[in-house]
Structure formats: structure tokens, C-alpha cells
Amino acid sequence: MRSYLSLLVREWREWRMVMIVVGSLYVLGLAGSALMLYKGSDALIHGDIRTNWAQGEWDFDEDDEDIEWLSPKEMVSAKRSQILLFGWTHMLRAGVSFINLVLLVLALFYLVDAVYKERADGSTFFYRGLPVGDLSILSSKLLFGTVGFLAVSFTLGVIWVLFAQLTIPGNLADVIAAAGLSPSQVATTDLIGDWALFHILQLAWLLPFAAYFLFVSTVTRSRPLLIGVGVLILLGLLWRFLAGDNALLREITANLDVLGDTLKTEWLGTKGPEIAPGESIELFGSFSGYILSLRTVISLLVTGGFFGLTFFAYRRNLPVS
Amino acid sequence: MEPLIHIRDVSKSYGSTQALKAISLDIPAGRIVGLVGPNGAGKTTLLRALTGSIDYHGHIRILGLEPRNRREKLVAFTGVIHDVAVLPPWMKVRHVLDYMQGVHPRFNRQRCEEFLATTAIEQGKKVKQLSKGMKTQLHLAVVMATDTRLLILDEPTHGLDILFRKRFYTTILDEYFDGDKSIVISTHQVEEVEHILSDVIFIREGSVLLNITMDQLREEFVQLTVPAEKTDEVRSLGPLTEHELFGRKVFLLRDVDRATVEPLGEVQVPSVSDVFVALMGGEA
Numbered sequence: 066m067r068s069y070l071s072l073l074v075r076e077w078r079e080w081r082m083v084m085i086v087v088g089s090l091y092v093l094g095l096a097g098s099a100l101m102l103y104k105g106s107d108a109l110i111h112g113d114i115r116t117n118w119a120q121g122e123w124d125f126d127e128d129d130e131d132i133e134w135l136s137p138k139e140m141v142s143a144k145r146s147q148i149l150l151f152g153w154t155h156m157l158r159a160g161v162s163f164i165n166l167v168l169l170v171l172a173l174f175y176l177v178d179a180v181y182k183e184r185a186d187g188s189t190f191f192y193r194g195l196p197v198g199d200l201s202i203l204s205s206k207l208l209f210g211t212v213g214f215l216a217v218s219f220t221l222g223v224i225w226v227l228f229a230q231l232t233i234p235g236n237l238a239d240v241i242a243a244a245g246l247s248p249s250q251v252a253t254t255d256l257i258g259d260w261a262l263f264h265i266l267q268l269a270w271l272l273p274f275a276a277y278f279l280f281v282s283t284v285t286r287s288r289p290l291l292i293g294v295g296v297l298i299l300l301g302l303l304w305r306f307l308a309g310d311n312a313l314l315r316e317i318t319a320n321l322d323v324l325g326d327t328l329k330t331e332w333l334g335t336k337g338p339e340i341a342p343g344e345s346i347e348l349f350g351s352f353s354g355y356i357l358s359l360r361t362v363i364s365l366l367v368t369g370g371f372f373g374l375t376f377f378a379y380r381r382n383l384p385v386s
Numbered sequence: 387m388e389p390l391i392h393i394r395d396v397s398k399s400y401g402s403t404q405a406l407k408a409i410s411l412d413i414p415a416g417r418i419v420g421l422v423g424p425n426g427a428g429k430t431t432l433l434r435a436l437t438g439s440i441d442y443h444g445h446i447r448i449l450g451l452e453p454r455n456r457r458e459k460l461v462a463f464t465g466v467i468h469d470v471a472v473l474p475p476w477m478k479v480r481h482v483l484d485y486m487q488g489v490h491p492r493f494n495r496q497r498c499e500e501f502l503a504t505t506a507i508e509q510g511k512k513v514k515q516l517s518k519g520m521k522t523q524l525h526l527a528v529v530m531a532t533d534t535r536l537l538i539l540d541e542p543t544h545g546l547d548i549l550f551r552k553r554f555y556t557t558i559l560d561e562y563f564d565g566d567k568s569i570v571i572s573t574h575q576v577e578e579v580e581h582i583l584s585d586v587i588f589i590r591e592g593s594v595l596l597n598i599t600m601d602q603l604r605e606e607f608v609q610l611t612v613p614a615e616k617t618d619e620v621r622s623l624g625p626l627t628e629h630e631l632f633g634r635k636v637f638l639l640r641d642v643d644r645a646t647v648e649p650l651g652e653v654q655v656p657s658v659s660d661v662f663v664a665l666m667g668g669e670a
Contacts, residue, residue: 068488071485075477075481079476186471189439190434190437190439190472193461196491380454382439
């Protein structure tokens with residue numbers, strides 16, 4: 066256990082500067098977004114009210130029929146709610162989407178370099194001269210490249226959610242209630258719960274790709290990133306040519322779509338009024354339905370296959386050019 | 387009694403290049419063995435096979451373990467310095483020690499730090515910031531602080547100056563070797579290690595050319611320096627090599643009766659490098 070922990074610490078130490086830089090930029094982004102939302106929403110509301118008041122007309126969302134029957138005071142309040150909610154939810158969405166995407170890209174860079182870099186600089190001989198099994202070495206890399214990066218994504222996302230909750234101007238509950246959303250949908254614990262579930266599902270999606278890129282890192286003689294990504298694209302195109310659809314490419318990018326859809330429907334409140342208070346939020350249709358599906362089984366089988374190939378290739382310690 | 391290292395028919399190819407050609411060897415315990423050969427002879431490949439760092443065909447048993455399948459167990463009792471360039475360049479020195487402490491049950495951090503304290507190496511520096519000599523010292527400190535039975539050194543002093551090289555081997559002898567432990571040293575600079583060797587193995591183009599103890603080498607090979615008029619008589623004994631030195635002829639002979647050659651001139655024990663050059667056909 067101590068030995069395995071040392072392997073993970075080693076990976077963390079090699080990548081921590083990258084993580085720190087990304088985390089720092091993220092915090093700066095948080096501060097900037099909060100400032101923009103706070104100042105921007107106030108300016109927007111006041112400017113909008115002044116303009117509309119002077120012109121004697123209001124520019125509410127035409128689809129929102131309820132607003133037509135509000136008194137002027139209620140209309141101002143509703144307008145403020147609309148703008149705040151729009152800004153807040155989009156800040157939330159942009160923040161977590163961005164950090165998740167950045168961490169996925171970093172994981173890709175990590176995985177294609179994980180073994181290749183050691184083969185290239187000769188340090189694989191140092192590591193293999195120590196009493197640590199190949200299985201431990203490789204599984205620690207796979208674990209760090211998946212769970213490790215997703216854990217950072219989750220943590221930074223949680224920070225973002227908490228930050229967004231704290232920086233929303235005015236009384237959040239009033240704003241949410243005025244927008245007609247179920248309070249349970251935007252409770253901090255629910256948001257964090259969604260975020261955690263999303264990462265578990267993302268892990269199931271990421272694992273086969275991670276194992277594939279680790280394999281590429283173990284066998285390629287040069288340019289593992291180019292080869293790894295290139296082969297996937299070629300396979301996708303070949304699939305399209307042979308099968309006549311984009312199923313493979315869609316599957317590869319499916320997770321990114323799911324993130325977007327989830328955020329739009331669950332967090333941005335576009336389905337808010339349709340979900341009754343206390344009703345469970347269903348990601349990907351259904352969490353249990355997704356995780357206990359054939360898709361997950363295939364994911365695990367592909368992961369196991371690539372990991373097995375990586376294990377045997379790693380033992381051969383193939384030279385790089 | 388099983389030898390410490392037992393090698394049978396070990397082969398290894400890289401593409402169309404055969405680096406090792408069915409090598410068979412036995413190395414007993416308590417020896418300091420020099421693995422000597424020109425560049426590209428297969429020394430490094432053999433040592434990497436011994437530590438299980440690469441796959442191979444054939445059979446190797448070290449301390450009763452097959453490196454290919456039992457690398458993890460084997461290297462717990464084996465110290466390896468492959469080359470000074472194998473330490474992870476991004477790691478800080480203290481992280482190297484942390485890592486060793488975490489994964490090697492026989493690593494003594496205190497001993498390593500004591501050793502490093504005698505050098506100019508700072509623990510906060512990254513490996514890539516160290517000079518080549520410092521990297522060797524660091525690697526040596528790590529290996530010296532690990533309780534092992536076998537030490538494998540692959541060109542450990544390659545590219546270092548004479549002071550570092552001397553200090554390196556002095557440290558190995560003083561701090562590590564105690565008669566029970568064994569050392570296998572690979573080098574093509576044979577003159578710098580021959581004084582510490584108990585056995586020598588010459589390797590060329592993936593094959594073992596000579597596997598002999600230093601005592602046997604001193605008995606088996608003779609360097610004979612004779613005046614010009616004795617040249618033909620010595621040539622009839624079938625010398626391995628001959629060259630001229632200050633107007634006299636110097637021959638290297640193998641398996642000759644000393645009593646027979648002593649009357650012909652001055653008999654000396656040849657250096658390992660002389661024997662090496664003679665057997666390599668002058669290519670070294």
C-alpha cells in the first residue's frame with residue numbers, strides 16, 4: 066500500500082506544477098466572473114429599467130406569458146431575477162464545463178506521455194530497477210490519468226459551485242423562487258451531488274480511452290499524441306466509410322455532449338419548472354440505467370483489453386527512436 | 387551449489403540486429419566480475435536482461451529467480467546503476483529519496499543522506515540541474531544505502547573525469563563489497579577496473595569470447611618481451627599478438643609453459659586490456 070501510494074505521489078509530483086498553474090488560472094477566472102456578474106448584472110438591470118421606463122415599454126421574454134400579468138414592481142423584480150439567474154447559471158455552466166474540458170485535455174497529454182517519456186529519457190530503467198511490479202506501475206498511471214484528473218476536475222468544480230453560491234448578489238432563494246425553479250434543483254448539495262455522479266459516469270466513458278492512450282504511450286517509437294489521436298480519427302472515418310454513419314465519432318465525443326445537456330437541462334433550469342420539488346435529478350437519462358448498461362460493460366472490456374496489451378508491451382520495454 | 391547468476395542460451399534481438407547470441411554463463415557468489423567488450427558488444431543488453439528490464443529468450447536465474455518473471459522480487463536484492471542518465475530528470479533529489487523510501491524495503495534513507503552530506507549535492511535541486519558527476523554520486527548514494535546482495539553496474543563512470551572514476555570505485559570497494567556480496571561491472575574501459583576484478587568476461591557481437599578468473603588469466607596468458615634475434619623462435623609458439631617497443635618485440639602468448647619462454651626474454655603478466663585487445667583482434 067505504501068509502495069503504491071509512492072507511485073501515485075510520484076505521478077502527482079511530476080504533474081503538480083501543471084495542476085497548480087491550471088488551478089491558479091481557474092481561481093483568477095472565478096474572481097473575474099464573479100466581478101463581471103455582480104457589477105454587470107446591476108448595471109444591466111438598472112440600465113434596462115431606466116431605458117424601458119423612459120420608453121414606456123418592457124422587453125421581457127415573449128414566451129414568458131406570466132410576466133404580462135405582473136404589476137410594474139413585480140416586473141422589475143422578475144426582470145432582475147431573470148438576469149441574475151441567467152448570469153449565475155451560465156457562470157456555473159461555463160466554469161465547470163471549462164475546467165472539466167481542460168482536465169480531460171491534460172489527462173490526454175499525461176496518458177500519452179506516461180510511459181513514453183520514461184522510455185525516451187531512460188528513467189524506465191531506474192524505475193524497473195526497483196522492487197515494484199509492472200502491474201502496480203501501470204495501474205498507478207491509469208488510476209492517476211483517470212481518477213486523479215477527474216478528482217481535480219471535481220474539486221475545482223465544487224469550488225466553483227460554492228463560489229457561485231457565495232457570490233450571487235441578493236437573496237438567492239428569492240431569485241430562484243421568482244424564477245419558478247424548484248429549490249432542490251439549485252441546493253448546493255444537489256449541485257455537488259450531480260457533479261460527483263457526472264464524474265463517475267465520465268470515468269466509465271474515459272477508462273477505455275485512457276487505457277488506449279496508455280497502450281499507445283507504451284508501444285510507439287515517436288509522437289505518441291499524434292499517433293494516438295490520429296488512429297482514433299482514422300478509425301472514425303473508416304467506420305463512417307464502411308458503416309455509413311458517425312457512430313464511432315459520436316461515441317468518442319458522447320461524454321462532452323452529455324455534460325452540455327446535463328448542465329443545460331438540470332443546472333440552467335430549462336426544465337426547472339417541469340421538475341417537482343424533491344424529484345430526483347436524472348443524469349444521462351438515469352444514473353443507474355447508464356452505469357449498469359451494456360455500454361459500461363463494453364467500456365470495461367475495452368479497458369481490460371488495452372491494459373492487458375499495455376502490460377505485455379511494457380515488459381518488452383520497447384525502444385523509442 | 388547453484389551459482390549466483392546462471393545464464394543459459396540467452397538471446398535478444400532488436401529488429402534484425404541480434405544483440406545476444408545464445409549466451410551461457412555461470413557467475414559464482416562473492417566475486418567482482420568485469421563484463422568487458424567494445425561498444426555494441428551486447429553488454430548493456432545482457433545486464434538489462436539480468437535485471438528483468440527487457441524481455442529475452444532463454445533462461446536466467448539470479449538468486450534462484452528468473453528476472454523475466456520475478457523482476458520485482460529479484461531487484462529487492464539487487465542494486466543497479468544502469469547509466470548516470472537514468473535518474474528521472476524532473477525529480478528533486480529529496481523526491482528520489484522519498485520514492486526510494488516508499489518502494490524499497492531495504493533502503494536506508496539516513497545512510498543515503500549521510501553519504502550525500504559528503505558531496506556537494508543539495509536535496510532541493512532537481513536531477514537535471516546536477517552535473518554528470520553529481521548524478522553518479524547520487525545514484526551511488528542510493529545504491530550504497532540499499533542492502534543488496536548483488537550490484538550491477540553498467541558503464542557507471544562513462545564520461546566522467548579520472549577523479550570521479552577513482553572515487554567511485556574506491557567507494558564501491560570500501561562501502562559495499564564485503565566478500566559475500568557480488569558485483570558485475572560492465573565497461574569498455576577495462577584498465578580502470580582490472581585491479582578490482584576477480585573474474586573477467588569478454589563479450590563481442592553478442593557472444594562470450596572469454597570467461598575466466600583473474601588468477602587463471604595470469605596463468606594462461608604471458609607477455610614476453612624479446613630482442614629482435616629471438617623473434618622467429620617466439621613466432622613458432624603461435625603468439626596472439628606482437629608489436630615493437632623501443633627496438634624490442636613484445637608478444638602475447640596463450641597456454642605456453644613459462645619454463646620454456648623464460649629463457650627467451652622478459653616474462654610479464656599481461657594487463658586485461660592487452661589480452662582484451664589481442665582476443666578482439668585489435669578492434670578495441
